[in-house]
Amino acid sequence: MGHANSSTLDDLVRREEVVFLARMTKSTELWRRAQQSMPGGVTSSWANSRPVPVWVSHGVGGHVWDADGTEYIDMHGGYGVNVVGHANPAIVDAVRQRVGLGTHFAQPTDDAIVVAEALAIRFGLPLWRFTNSGTEATMDAMHLMRAISGRPLIIKIEGTYHGHHDATMVSIFRSADQLGPEDEPYRVPGPGVPQAMADLLRIVPYNDLPALERVLQQHRGQVAGMILEPMLMNAGIIPPAPGYLQGVRDLTRQHGALLAFDEVKTGMVVDWGGATRLFGITPDIICLAKALGGGLPCGAIGGTAEVMAAIADGRYDQIGTFNGNPLTMAAARATLTEVLTPDAYIAAELLGRKMLQGSIDALIANDQPCYGAVFGFKGSVVFHDRPATNYREFLAIDAAVSHCHFLVQHNGGVFLPPWGKSESWTLCVAHSDADGERYVANVTRLGQELTCVTQRSSDIFTNGVFS
Numbered sequence: 093m094g095h096a097n098s099s100t101l102d103d104l105v106r107r108e109e110v111v112f113l114a115r116m117t118k119s120t121e122l123w124r125r126a127q128q129s130m131p132g133g134v135t136s137s138w139a140n141s142r143p144v145p146v147w148v149s150h151g152v153g154g155h156v157w158d159a160d161g162t163e164y165i166d167m168h169g170g171y172g173v174n175v176v177g178h179a180n181p182a183i184v185d186a187v188r189q190r191v192g193l194g195t196h197f198a199q200p201t202d203d204a205i206v207v208a209e210a211l212a213i214r215f216g217l218p219l220w221r222f223t224n225s226g227t228e229a230t231m232d233a234m235h236l237m238r239a240i241s242g243r244p245l246i247i248k249i250e251g252t253y254h255g256h257h258d259a260t261m262v263s264i265f266r267s268a269d270q271l272g273p274e275d276e277p278y279r280v281p282g283p284g285v286p287q288a289m290a291d292l293l294r295i296v297p298y299n300d301l302p303a304l305e306r307v308l309q310q311h312r313g314q315v316a317g318m319i320l321e322p323m324l325m326n327a328g329i330i331p332p333a334p335g336y337l338q339g340v341r342d343l344t345r346q347h348g349a350l351l352a353f354d355e356v357k358t359g360m361v362v363d364w365g366g367a368t369r370l371f372g373i374t375p376d377i378i379c380l381a382k383a384l385g386g387g388l389p390c391g392a393i394g395g396t397a398e399v400m401a402a403i404a405d406g407r408y409d410q411i412g413t414f415n416g417n418p419l420t421m422a423a424a425r426a427t428l429t430e431v432l433t434p435d436a437y438i439a440a441e442l443l444g445r446k447m448l449q450g451s452i453d454a455l456i457a458n459d460q461p462c463y464g465a466v467f468g469f470k471g472s473v474v475f476h477d478r479p480a481t482n483y484r485e486f487l488a489i490d491a492a493v494s495h496c497h498f499l500v501q502h503n504g505g506v507f508l509p510p511w512g513k514s515e516s517w518t519l520c521v522a523h524s525d526a527d528g529e530r531y532v533a534n535v536t537r538l539g540q541e542l543t544c545v546t547q548r549s550s551d552i553f554t555n556g557v558f559s
């Protein structure tokens with residue numbers, strides 16, 4: 093259903109936004125009311141979206157309903173959390189049984205042992221502690237690396253997000269002109285983070301071993317460790333180049349620096365044993381969160397016996413009132429031992445590959461540049477001609493088309509994460525071929541609409557990061 097009159101991409105975005113808004117009477121009403129009691133009218137700034145944040149009523153399996161009563165296939169997955177699906181009976185049962193027995197003691201319950209043991213088998217690191225979020229997990233990882241080594245500096249990949257604590261809220265969501273020279277990127281602190289904190293990091297591009305080696309040599313004896321997502325997940329999906337993770341492992345070892353994988357997004361999602369198992373490289377520390385709690389807030393940090401000895405002997409106190417909360421441990425146990433079986437990953441990846449192939453075929457048929465990736469429950473279709481290999485290349489991807497894709501999918505009954513360019517789809521164990529076909533049908537409509545667009549540049553979107 094092409095529109096002969098859509099001359100610019102902005103026209104297309106505006107038209108889809110009008111349709112979107114017209115469906116959001118209740119969401120708009122709730123948003124207006126919420127603005128009186130919550131800044132921006134949302135519970136977290138990233139729950140916002142353009143043109144209006146979508147308020148949700150409930151979810152079952154792979155589907156959610158918005159406050160206006162419209163049903164969607166949910167591939168947003170609560171920012172990559174809900175691979176178990178909504179109200180999964182195994183999770184509901186585990187939580188129901190636990191909730192009647194008391195939900196908080198700040199003393200461990202036996203489910204925590206089952207969860208730690210399951211994580212040790214999946215990820216190949218023996219010892220685990222718990223947190224309540226990914227932010228807390230990466231914060232612990234960075235504290236640990238410094239506490240163990242006594243060194244100040246940590247190496248971080250340009251453009252990657254590791255949570256919102258001071259130690260790592262640096263050089264993310266920046267436009268190209270803020271990044272500085274490629275061989276010596278600026279350390280740009282996020283709002284509220286002092287430059288002094290940013291200066292404790294060294295920023296290197298992803299997939300660039302010579303840059304990493306240069307920084308390690310320049311700061312010999314000063315680098316406590318390196319934190320990285322083994323596969324970039326907040327810049328679409330950028331997989332590691334062949335040999336990159338092995339090179340990172342070797343270089344950090346040579347320089348006596350610890351290596352922490354941030355698997356907050358990838359863990360339990362791209363593979364049964366996360367990116368660690370998928371790529372066969374084991375770091376010293378792994379950070380988990382998101383999918384671990386089966387929809388409840390839960391994070392974890394795993395480590396080698398050597399690293400975790402620092403916690404056991406008190407060199408580093410890994411603490412938190414809610415760590416290992418009985419309710420979240422019950423949900424995590426059911427997630428790991430009942431729902432996310434090895435077969436679940438195979439089924440999700442098969443569905444994802446069909447979605448990707450169908451989408452690419454439709455876009456090529458409409459002469460649209462595209463590529464994509466699928467790993468387990470995660471996947472993405474990118475409206476660009478060449479796969480990005482690092483953050484700077486990712487910035488070149490058109491933000492307006494990505495937003496338009498979000499709108500077209502939403503208007504067509506598929507709920508994707510709002511910030512289209514950075515995010516990817518998250519499938520769950522309940523999704524079916526019919527759900528995948530709906531996604532492909534929406535991509536096909538977008539491809540047809542885009543053939544009528546004569547001007548791709550956008551006035552309402554700069555190529556910023558969020559959009």
Ligand SMILES: Cc1ncc(COP(=O)(O)O)c(C=O)c1O
Nearest residue numbers: 225226227253254255356357381
């Ligand atoms: C890679 C990565 N690390 C850490 C975090 C922070 O996790 P949380 O939002 O649970 O604090 C996120 C959140 O999106 C993430 O994507």
